[in-house]
Amino acid sequence: MFFASDNWAGAHPKIAERLHASAAGFSRAYGDGDLDQAVYARFSEIFEREVAVFFVATGTAANSLALAAYNRPGGISFGHRESHIIEDECGAPEYFTGGSRLHAIDGALGRMDVRTLERAVDRFAPEFVHAGRPMAISMTQSTEVGTVYGLDEIKAISAIARQYSLPLHMDGARFANALVSLDTTPAEMTWKRGVDIVSFGGTKNGCWCAEAVVLFDLDRAKEMAFLRKRAAQLFSKSRFISAQFDAYFDGGLWLDTARHANEMTAELAATIASSPVARLAWQPQANEVFAVIKTDVAKKALAAGAAFYDWHAPAGFDGQLGEDETLYRFVTSFATTADEIGRFGELLRS
Amino acid sequence: MFFASDNWAGAHPKIAERLHASAAGFSRAYGDGDLDQAVYARFSEIFEREVAVFFVATGTAANSLALAAYNRPGGISFGHRESHIIEDECGAPEYFTGGSRLHAIDGALGRMDVRTLERAVDRFAPEFVHAGRPMAISMTQSTEVGTVYGLDEIKAISAIARQYSLPLHMDGARFANALVSLDTTPAEMTWKRGVDIVSFGGTKNGCWCAEAVVLFDLDRAKEMAFLRKRAAQLFSKSRFISAQFDAYFDGGLWLDTARHANEMTAELAATIASSPVARLAWQPQANEVFAVIKTDVAKKALAAGAAFYDWHAPAGFDGQLGEDETLYRFVTSFATTADEIGRFGELLRS
Amino acid sequence: MFFASDNWAGAHPKIAERLHASAAGFSRAYGDGDLDQAVYARFSEIFEREVAVFFVATGTAANSLALAAYNRPGGISFGHRESHIIEDECGAPEYFTGGSRLHAIDGALGRMDVRTLERAVDRFAPEFVHAGRPMAISMTQSTEVGTVYGLDEIKAISAIARQYSLPLHMDGARFANALVSLDTTPAEMTWKRGVDIVSFGGTKNGCWCAEAVVLFDLDRAKEMAFLRKRAAQLFSKSRFISAQFDAYFDGGLWLDTARHANEMTAELAATIASSPVARLAWQPQANEVFAVIKTDVAKKALAAGAAFYDWHAPAGFDGQLGEDETLYRFVTSFATTADEIGRFGELLRS
Amino acid sequence: MFFASDNWAGAHPKIAERLHASAAGFSRAYGDGDLDQAVYARFSEIFEREVAVFFVATGTAANSLALAAYNRPGGISFGHRESHIIEDECGAPEYFTGGSRLHAIDGALGRMDVRTLERAVDRFAPEFVHAGRPMAISMTQSTEVGTVYGLDEIKAISAIARQYSLPLHMDGARFANALVSLDTTPAEMTWKRGVDIVSFGGTKNGCWCAEAVVLFDLDRAKEMAFLRKRAAQLFSKSRFISAQFDAYFDGGLWLDTARHANEMTAELAATIASSPVARLAWQPQANEVFAVIKTDVAKKALAAGAAFYDWHAPAGFDGQLGEDETLYRFVTSFATTADEIGRFGELLRS
Known part of the structure; x- marks a missing residue:
């Protein structure tokens, strides 16, 4: 019953196996090996156009370098108030950019409100030396609270980016979960809707450590090489990332693992919704469930070995928390089993 | 015949196996899992005192964060002119420290000359606001050109560090190769000789990706957590690093792999020394051979599939390069075989 | 009728005169001259304890260096949402600190709400590596909208700073105006109420360019020398700053000029309050008046040569703006004359 | 007998007077006033083409911002080993650029050796992600040791800059002294010889504080506004800089003051050259004399009130220092008088 985070899981067997199988032999280092090149090409296929791919160590690195690629003095990037870049990266984006600013945009359930975003950006246009100036817009797909921007919403946000000549960054730490949720393609969810640069995460969806910055603007690739x-x-031995992505994409494994995670979330949500001591805080759209549960029941479940975190109520949560209730987050992954959910359901019933 | 770099090899079978075996199950993320804790404890055993360990993605990160741990405005760090921090990290140490400076110290065959170092540090003492001020001394063990500081040399350098109240950093990307070369212990090669912080590298010696900053000053551990x-x-899934180190240390595997690499270097050196078309540029002490070879012979070997790089002559190389000769670097690793060396010897003879 | 800003004025005649008189002769550079030393001593007298004084070029520099003096990885500083460090410095504080963050605190009429501040700081305690951690609290005295923190409010804010072991910075770009408004002493308004470091501004109050960082913690002075x-x-010729401050303090000139500016504001406020086409937006406490004026009347005044800016409504402004009304800011200074105000009053009446 | 530095002098009477005369009245702030605009136009006249001018507080700021204008990840700037940016700015250029590197170029008597420069730059071409890459070339005119690059030398250096597509920066802290020494025009000494950006110093030549970055590439002006x-x-009250420059340029005052300083240096040099206890270390070309003097004689002169510093021997100083001799630096300025030199000559004779 490990619902604490999708990074508590290890690696998917097929990915672990591929990595194991890649251990022998010699290969050029620093991203220039044959497998590296093949995986880059695979990314281009998946995105249906030539892309530049840069492996990095963490999602935080991908996000921070993506913003650094568009860095400018006095720059201000706009992201959701509860986004990872603002809440969970210890100032890495600011540090990587030598002090650019993140401007928090409000919006219900993890999604920036488009009108609020537009007003915020507009406040800094035209550019004024004292106030600083817009630099980028960053959106998270799926969001920190398990919701997903619809394709039209992405389009609406990129329209603002275009209007103010700003790049649009997508934090895709849970890219695959959103993709599966929307039943769309990588191209449709990104550059065809105006996204310029993507933090493409594989770690939460079955890899050990496989994160990449994907650029659609190839002219920026050379700079990114130095930035990275x-x-x-x-x-150095970038092959170990390539091997993971190689298996990840092979036969659509990444979509399968994401689909599984989302289905487990749906099942967990149904379990919670049917409980007399719990209710869904809002409807999950990817691989995270947020639920209001009687605190004593939740504590018993935790004591019984379930793992999940209590959570602060995000903007847009319109439920009331009773005095004896708490809001909790549950995350499912490729490794979540129906059995675990069943056992958790029993704990809720007992 | 892959002598291009020790990072062209993959992972040692035992390490690959352990990683594979660790893929299942759930574990706390961000370095707080049981295996993480066990590996940290293992580091303390190996160093014979309590140490603080921070896994990072690359040797460049370890070096840069080690210097950042001692960062100060106007700071100047001293390292060998041909050290990795100066020659091969694209300014990462300066970037991580917001602009501190690296001051190049000359010295023969990769080792800082102690007197030159002392004079250089002394020039900035007492502190003077215009000139900047000393911040750290960094030494590489084993060095970029395959030599090793003796224990007395480490002591002599740390004496300068103490005299000027500076921390002494050891870039141990090839820590194990030096250790085996000196037939000493981690403790003797580091804190017992005055080293304060170590970039501890496992990647070049048989891991996929296993680098750590090791601090002997535990008071700095909290800051390092934020710096990292x-x-x-x-x-997030730091278990994947821990699993590598776990196998790395198990049964002294790391010493075996380093010993093997050094032995392969010795064998390769003997092969070269006995060749009429090649000679050793200087005596190897770890896992790198530098050799002067007839250029046309070397080109044929490269064409025949051998991989190695030509190299710029370092300070202290007192050989003369004939017009038809070139200086080359050969690196051996856990994966190098006697057979490869034998085949290369044949190429030299043919 | 130049009410656009207190930095549209030049220099007070006595300051201009002193500077002129100081032009001849030689003096040690970089802040070590006799006059420099005398002025530092004068600062200590004025603050009734030994202080460390660092002249800088701009108020932005003073603020940014004050925060840099307490910089830490992942640091978050708290200031009012409309404060100069957040709204008007192009990211300089973040830049000087290599990417620390400014966290906006709401509060009516330019003053941080103490409870809001406490909750915001508390959210980051205890320290958590993902979220970053508190670094400093910064307050502006007098505020950007012409209000003043009372001595008890300063005490309440410093109590929060103490509780969370944070330094308290005071942005005193208009220090003298607040001092005169509260009819108190520099010591009472700062360190006796828990302030640790002050941006001490002279420029807006009659100097050409005279800004200083004043530290009460002398242990930090050495670091500040390098930071600056x-x-x-x-x-280099720091004498030119010292000469300004020398005249500024002489005979209490600085208090006289501030008192004059505040009185001019009171007079302007009375003029506006008595007008049928204008009203005070809130009660001024220092040298700035914010007024709601019929837009067409204001435009005529501007056309007639008056200079003042329209302003965005700050939090806590509870007035309603009619469709034909606009909020404007007026700033008075040592150079403002009753005659100017009289002429402006006539424009309002006509 | 104040020969310690040209920044020990105050302000030229005409400049002090103009500043005094500018104190009254109101003017737009932040560089947008009428006088500011007039002075910018004056710069364009002086340089015989349209230039963008940015006043800054110090020569260090001008140099650091000039390099920041051409900043790039992994960037390496080349300057003389004894240049101000390397020896005397506490790492400000590195700090302003977030960690770019300064690469020291050797050369006799303060001037980079052109061949050495070319080899150094060439080592980083073509660009290689590990090594970093060239970013700018910076030359100092006149140099730190009182010599001057000839127009052909500037041309030769800019040819290297062009070859490698690098900008050429001129640190003109003593711009006027070099100009007068070469008897040329600002245009001839800068953009007509391939200089792209100039740190234009007025402080050492008679102003209180008047430094500017001058850009010939107007496209970079917008970014510089944010960088600054x-x-x-x-x-804010930038008028106080404009007023100084206004008087500085008026009637060619700046050339007169520089000529006077250079003449005083020539006179001092003659005095020293004719002394039995002193000799010129090398021939002065601007406003600095370096001399070898019997140490006991120099100490007596210092005790008698003369001010000058002992100096480290620069590369290219081929004289031998006797055991009883020391190398000293003497700087003259607009404020130096023949009488002072006469008195110093007497001290040398006594």
């Missing part, structure tokens, strides 16, 4: 190396994010 | 996270170097 | 030089803020 | 503000170098 300078940020100490250039792996 | 802010630098986007905190792995 | 590294930030390119160490004047 | 973010670096806390945007003066």
Whole structure:
């Protein structure tokens, strides 16, 4: 019953196996090996256009370098108030950019409100030396609270980006979960809707450590090579990332694992919704369930070995928390089993 | 005949196996899992005192964060002119420290000359606001050109560090190779000789990706936690690093792999020394051979599939290069075989 | 009728005169001259304890270096949402600190709400590596909207700073105006109420360019010397700053000029309050008046040569703006005359 | 007998007078006033083409921002080993650029050796992600040791800059002294010889504080506005800088003061050359004399009130220092008098 985070799981057997199988032999280092090249090409296929791919160590690195690629003095990037870049990265985006600012945009359930975003950006246009100036818009797909921007919403946000000549960054730490949720393609969810740069995460969806910055603007690739190396994010034996992505994409494994995670979330949600001591805080759209549960019941479940975190109520949560209730987050992954959910359901019933 | 770099090899079978075996199950993320804790404890055993261990993605990250741990405005760090921090990290140490400076110290064959170092540090003492001020001394063990500081040399350098109240950093990307070469212990080669912080590398010696900053000053551990996270170097599924180190240390595997690499270097050196078309540029002490070879012979070997790089002559190389000769670097690793060396010897003879 | 800003004025005649008189002769550079030393001593007298004084070029530099003096990885500083460090410095504080964050605190009429501040700081305690951690609290005295924190409010804010072991910074770009408004002493308004570091501004109050960082914690002075030089803020002929401050303090000139500016504001406020086409937006407490004026009347005044800016409504402004009304800011200074105000009053009446 | 530095002098009477005369009245702030605009236009006249001018507080700021204008990840700038940016700015250029590197170029008597420069730059071409890459070339005119690059030398250096597509920066802290020494025009000494950006110093030549970045590439002006503000170098009452430059340029005052300083240096040099206890270390070309003097004689002169510093021997100084001799630096300025030199000559004779 490990619902604490999708990074508590290890690696999917097929990915672990591929990595194991890649251990022998010699290969050029620093991203220039044959397998590396093949995986880059695979990314281009998946995105249906030529892309530039840069492996990095963490999602935080991908996000921070993506913003650094568009860095400018006095720059201000706009993201959701509860986004990972603002809440969970210890200031890495600001640090990587030498002090650019993140401007928090409100919006219900993890999604930036488009009108609020537009007003915020507009406040800094035209550029004024005292106030600083817009630099980028960053959106998270799926969001920190398990919701998903619809394709039209992405389009609406990129329209603002275009209007103010800003790049649009997508934090895709849970890219696959959103993709499966929307039943769409990588191309449709990104550059065809105006996204310029993607933090493409594989770690939460079955890899050990497989994160990449994907650029659609190939002209920026050369700079990114220097940005990444300078940020100490250039792996020597990059083959170990490539091997993971190789298996990840093979036969659509990544979509299968994401689909599984989302289905487990749906099942867990149904279990919770049917409980007399719990209710869904809002409807899950990817691989995270947020639920209001009687605190004593939850504590018993935790004591019984279930793992999940209590959570602060996000903007847009319109439920009331009773005095004896708490809001909790549950995350499912490729490794979550129906059995675990069944056992958790029993704990809720007992 | 892959002598291009020790990072062209993959992972040692035992390490690959352990990683594979660790893929299942759930574990706390961000370095707080049971295996993580066990590996940290193992580091303390190996160093014979309590140490603080921080896994990072690359040797560049370890070096840069080690210097960042001692960062100060106007700071100047001293390292060998041909050291990795100066020659091969795209300015990462300067970037991580917001602009501190690396001051190049000359010295023969990769080792800082102690007197030159002392004079250089002394020039900035007492502190003077215009000139900047000393911040750290960094030494590489084994060095970029395959030599090793003797224990007395480490002591002599740390004496300068103490005299000027500076921390002494050891870039141990090839820590194990030096250790085996000196037939000493981690404790004797580091804190017992005055080293304060170590970049502990496992990648070149048989891991996929296993680098750590090891601090002997535990008071700095809390700051390092923030420095590392802010630098986007905190792995979520850190278990994948721990599993590698776990196998790395198990039964002294790391010493075996280093010993093997050094022995292969000795064998390769003997092969070269006995060749009429090649000679050793200087005596190897770890896992790198530098040799002067007839250029046309070397080109044929490269064409025949051998991999190695030509190299710029370092300070202290007193040989003369004939017009038809070139200086080359050969690196051996856990994966190098006597057979490869034998085949290369044949190429030299043919 | 130049009410656009207190930095549209030049220099007070006595300050201009003193500077002129100081032009001849030689003096040690970089802040070590006799006059420099005398002025530092004068600062200590004025603050009734030994202080460390660092001249800098701008108020932005003073603020940014004050925060840099307490910089830490992942650091978050708290200031009012409409404060100068957040709204008007192009990211300089973040830049000087290599990416620390400014966290906006709401509060009516330019003053942080103490409870809101406490909750915001508390959210980051205890320290958590993902979220970052508190670094400093910064308050502006007098505020950006012409209000003043009372001595008890300063005490309440410093109590929060103490509780969370944070330094308290005071942005005193209009220090003298607040001092005169509260009819108190520099010591009472700062360290006796728990302030640790002050941006002490002279420019807006009659100097050409005279800003200083004043530290009560002398242990930090040595670091500040390096921080300032590294930030390119160490004047060579620092005598030209000292000469200004020398005249500024002489005979209490600085209090006279501030008192005059505040009185002019009171007079302007009375003029506006008595007008049928204008009203005070809130009660001024220092040298700034914010007024709601019929837009067409204001435009005529501007056309007639008056200079003042329209302003965005700050939090806590509870007035309603009619469709034909606009909120404007008026700033008075040592150079404002009753005659100017009289002429402006006539414009309002006509 | 104040020969310690040209920044020990105050302000030229005409400049002090103009500043005094500018104190009254109101003017737009932040560089947008009428006088500011007039002075910018004056710069364009002086340089015989349209230039963008940015006032800053210090020469260190001008140099650091000039390099920041051409900043790039992994960037390496080349300057003379004894240049101000390397020896005397506490790492400000590295700090302003977030960690770019300064690469020291050797050369006799303060001037980079052109062949050495070319080899150094060439080592980093073509670009290689590990090594970093060239970013700018910086030359100092006149140099730190009182010599001057000839127009052909500037041309030769800019040819290297062009060859490698690098900008050429001129640190003109003593711009006027070099100009007068070469008897040429600002245009001839800069953009007509391939200089792209100039740190234009007025402080050492008779101003209180008047430094500017001058850009010939107007496209970079917008970015510089943000760079400067973010670096806390945007003066509010910028009129006080404009007033100084206004008088500085008026009637060619700046050339007169520089000529006077150079003449005083020539006179001092003659005095020294004719002394039995002193000799010129090398031939002065601007406003600095370096001399070898019997140490006991120099000490007596210092005790008698003369001010000058002992100096480290620069590369290219081929004289031998006797055991009883020391190398000293003497700087003359607009404020130096023949009488002072006469008195110093007497001290040498006595």
